[in-house]
Amino acid sequence: MKVHPDDPRLTAYALGELDASERAAIEAQLADSPECRRAVEEIRELGAMLEEGLAAEPALLLTDAQRSAVVASADRPHRRLAWRWIAVAVAASVVAAAGVGSLWMVREHRAAKSELLGNVREILAETSAQSNHYLFSESTDGSDRSVHFAGYNSPVGQVPPTGRSGNDPVALFFGGKGKPASTLQAIGYVGDSGVDGDTAGAPTSTEAYARIDENPFLDVAHNPLSTFSIDVDTASYSNVRRFLNGGQLPPKDAVRIEELLNYFVYDYPQPAGDAPFGVDVEIADCPWNAEHRLARIGLAGRDVPAASRPASNLVFLIDVSGSMNEPNKLPLVKRSLRLLLDRLDERDRVALVVYAGNSGLVLPSTSCGDKASIASAIDRLDAGGSTNGAEGIELAYDVASKGKIPGGINRVILATDGDFNVGVTNEGDLTRLIEEKAKSGVFLSALGFGMGNIKDATLQKLADRGNGNYAYIDSLAEAQKVLVEQMGATLQTIAKDVKIQVEFNPAVVSGYRLLGYEKRMLRQEDFNDDAKDAGEIGAGHTVTALYEVVPAGKTVPTPAVDPLKYQPTPIPGATTGSADLLTVKLRYKDPEGDASRLLEQPVVDSGSTLDRASDDFRFAAAVASFAMVLRGSPNKGSSTFDSARDLASGARGRDAAGYRAEFLGLVEKARAIAPSPDRESGR
Amino acid sequence: MSDGEWVRSVLDRYEGRLVRYAARIMKDADRARDVVQDTFVRLCAEDRARVEPRLAEWLFTVCRNRALEVGRKEGRMSSLDDDAIEARESPDASPALALEDRETAGRVARLLAALPSRQGEVIRLKIQEGRSYREISRIMNLSETNVGYLIHVGLKTIRERLRTRADLRPKA
Known part of the structure; x- marks a missing residue:
């Protein structure tokens, strides 16, 4: 064998492709040929350089929705994949005649089993850090953001009307119709979407967070009342999760303690009597400050299915194409769906179909008895891909027809910015299909999202043909109106304008601090003012609030107030003749009512230690610790990621949906990402 | 599992x-x-x-x-x-362009992009993905000899270009 320097075998040799005998043969030749030796050397050098360069190329990841679909398939019992191409019977002939038959075929992804979504979360938690970079520009001018707490005289108009759950954050989170107000300290970041348009699991392109000035410690002598509106929003948790899964710590102001707390389901006792919700207060040691006590107020909405309401079979058809990847589009769709989901119960079924380049069933029709699975499927939705609306509509109708509830609400709810790629088919065929389906009792509601791109006319027409309604949703408040008040007239809100006022007993308490709910603070006068609206609670909802309580005799970590000149200064630790720690008062209105009702419950601290506290209590405390560490809160005391993890891991309870396990994963992740002890030790 | x-x-x-x-x-x-x-x-x-x-x-x-x-x-x-x-x-949808900023990666991407597409593909499968000639031959439905040839020619072309174009030469 004679080897020439330009012999492919030399390349194979240099790249380690040859077996032992071939290698020996080449090496024998190399000994005699300096030219060949140089060629091998060059190839190896080049190989090393290419390897280095190629290794630096980022890997591109699937979107969350795509991973969900894969995992759903994985957990399906072994079965040859059915690439089922369904020509929809009604439309087939029309379409075939139009010569675009192949695009009217719908691919069917089967059976995402609900319990699998827990697994999806686990996987996602493992998803390696992405190649996204965020530019953080933090304004340092934090001077003029008012803190709204009980008794504080905020200028009217600066306290946002806290009524509709989520009214307030709309303007902040979604950017509303303009830029965040100047009083808001915005932390903006842009996703470096240089490679992929959709940055799976990573924050969308522009978001702004209102600065959160945490509620301070207040002394009971001057501030015996603490008043706030309930809030059932949970968006901050998903947002924090998105950051951590993307390998970033969230901006401080993206971490809202109450939204993290309320993300989890707690097993609070159901209400006694005919009250729409029960109140449960538990008090034990404060995990992050040995001197303090922690009081947890838990509300549980009554879990009563309204017998009169027809069951719903809803199929959400969601546009996840690249153009939806804007804060006021897909994220708003997701939150809107969560609002609606909150009003559904176990008699209802929900399925999720997405459409983009490919359409797919990301959640098969699932009972709303399993809301956790549905909610997590909604959370997983992720924009990316081009739109093919026609395929998606076919698939959605197919799912709706199969799960049809006679006499119930059978409806496909389309959420899109209207950027339909109907070019491949024609609009006439689409509207005909929708008409046919409407006759069979499956209606279409179209929800338009986003601005500028929205194609009202198309959506309007589709909805008209589908016996449905069309609404344009630009904010969560609008979603609330459309999805909850209008559509949900038949669904279930059990109480509205729910306010909480806590009165502390100065004989037992010297000071307190409410964790979170900064945006929800009310003036103490607002509590009895039925014109002031507040949050709503739906059947089965739980709401959790934590107070860090400074027992009488201990110093309240707050600046001293000068004694009053013209009236007696309240005396700390005054005897009141009561051993109560506090009294919780709740005001709420019936869903149709205008006059509020009052619930009142005095609470005595029985001196429970942390280890005797319930799992729910300890878990909520762990979530709060975690949030405070993430926020670099000055109030976090001894909290660390480690302490939050230890506390939570012993308090997982049943955790059927896997939420708490996921939380533990996030704590680990944050701990691994945390750059320096800086954040850990507070600033 | x-x-x-x-x-x-x-x-x-x-x-x-x-x-x-x-x-x-x-x-x-x-x-x-x-x-x-x-x-x-x-x-x-x-x-x-x-x-x-x-x-x-x-x-x-x-x-x-x-x-x-x-x-x-x-x-x-x-x-x-x-x-x-x-x-x-x-620009924000093309994987190739996002790499241009990174020095070596950008250089390598340009070199490979300049090759006929099959040569670029076999080289990537071999060097970036660590696949053997045999695996590549099955993936791309080519003979093993053909794979060896494509890789050889592709690498040779790059070597020649590096020799003649100093701006593409790797550092040290």
């Missing part, structure tokens, strides 16, 4: 590589994702015992075939001409 866990672990190991690979072929990250999703969905339906011994080869093969298939289908259906396709690959 259950089948479900197995698929998840395969996802974790190969997702990024496959999307990157498909994105090269399709010149579009989003469509590449769809293709890779399909690939994994198909994997779920496969007999694990049959696939597992040659997992990487199976994944790359199915992914490649699917990418070409989709590309062909879209090519046929699409009314877009080549200019429009170029325009659609906006």
Whole structure:
């Protein structure tokens, strides 16, 4: 064998492709040929350089929705994949005649089993850090953001009307119709979407967070009342999760303690009597400050299915194409769906179909008895891909027809910015299909999202043909109106304008601090003012609030107030003749009512230690610790990621949906990402 | 490991590589994702015992075939001409361009991009994905000799270009 320097075998040799005998043969030749030796050397050098360069190329990841679909398939019992191409019977002939038959075929992804979504979360938690970079520009001018707490005289108009759950954050989170107000300290970041348009699991392109000035410690002598509106929003948790899964710590102001707390389901006792919700207060040691006590107020909405309401079979058809990847589009769709989901119960079924380049069933029709699975499927939705609306509509109708509830609400709810790629088919065929389906009792509601791109006319027409309604949703408040008040007239809100006022007993308490709910603070006068609206609670909802309580005799970590000149200064630790720690008062209105009702419950601290506290209590405390560490809160005391993890891991309870396990994963992740002890030790 | 866990672990190991690979072929990250999703969905339906011994080869093969298939289908259906396709690959959608900033990676990407596409592809499969000649031959449906030849020629061309163009020469 004679080897020439330009012999492919030399390349194979240099790249380690040859077996032992071939290698020996080449090496024998190399000994005699300096030219060949140089060629091998060059190839190896080049190989090393290419390897280095190629290794630096980022890997591109699937979107969350795509991973969900894969995992759903994985957990399906072994079965040859059915690439089922369904020509929809009604439309087939029309379409075939139009010569675009192949695009009217719908691919069917089967059976995402609900319990699998827990697994999806686990996987996602493992998803390696992405190649996204965020530019953080933090304004340092934090001077003029008012803190709204009980008794504080905020200028009217600066306290946002806290009524509709989520009214307030709309303007902040979604950017509303303009830029965040100047009083808001915005932390903006842009996703470096240089490679992929959709940055799976990573924050969308522009978001702004209102600065959160945490509620301070207040002394009971001057501030015996603490008043706030309930809030059932949970968006901050998903947002924090998105950051951590993307390998970033969230901006401080993206971490809202109450939204993290309320993300989890707690097993609070159901209400006694005919009250729409029960109140449960538990008090034990404060995990992050040995001197303090922690009081947890838990509300549980009554879990009563309204017998009169027809069951719903809803199929959400969601546009996840690249153009939806804007804060006021897909994220708003997701939150809107969560609002609606909150009003559904176990008699209802929900399925999720997405459409983009490919359409797919990301959640098969699932009972709303399993809301956790549905909610997590909604959370997983992720924009990316081009739109093919026609395929998606076919698939959605197919799912709706199969799960049809006679006499119930059978409806496909389309959420899109209207950027339909109907070019491949024609609009006439689409509207005909929708008409046919409407006759069979499956209606279409179209929800338009986003601005500028929205194609009202198309959506309007589709909805008209589908016996449905069309609404344009630009904010969560609008979603609330459309999805909850209008559509949900038949669904279930059990109480509205729910306010909480806590009165502390100065004989037992010297000071307190409410964790979170900064945006929800009310003036103490607002509590009895039925014109002031507040949050709503739906059947089965739980709401959790934590107070860090400074027992009488201990110093309240707050600046001293000068004694009053013209009236007696309240005396700390005054005897009141009561051993109560506090009294919780709740005001709420019936869903149709205008006059509020009052619930009142005095609470005595029985001196429970942390280890005797319930799992729910300890878990909520762990979530709060975690949030405070993430926020670099000055109030976090001894909290660390480690302490939050230890506390939570012993308090997982049943955790059927896997939420708490996921939380533990996030704590680990944050701990691994945390750059320096800086954040850990507070600033 | 259950089948479900197995698929998840395969996802974790190969997702990024496959999307990157498909994105090269399709010149579009989003469509590449769809293709890779399909690939994994198909994997779920496969007999694990049959696939597992040659997992990487199976994944790359199915992914490649699917990418070409989709590309062909879209090519046929699409009314877009080549200019429009170029325009659609906006800078923020093209994997290649995002790399240009990174010095070595950018240089390497340019060198490979300048080769005939099959040569670039075999070199990437060999060096970036660590596949053997035999695996590459199955993935791309070529003979092993042919793979060896394509890699050889591709690397030789790059060597020659490096020799003649100092600006492309690697540092030290």
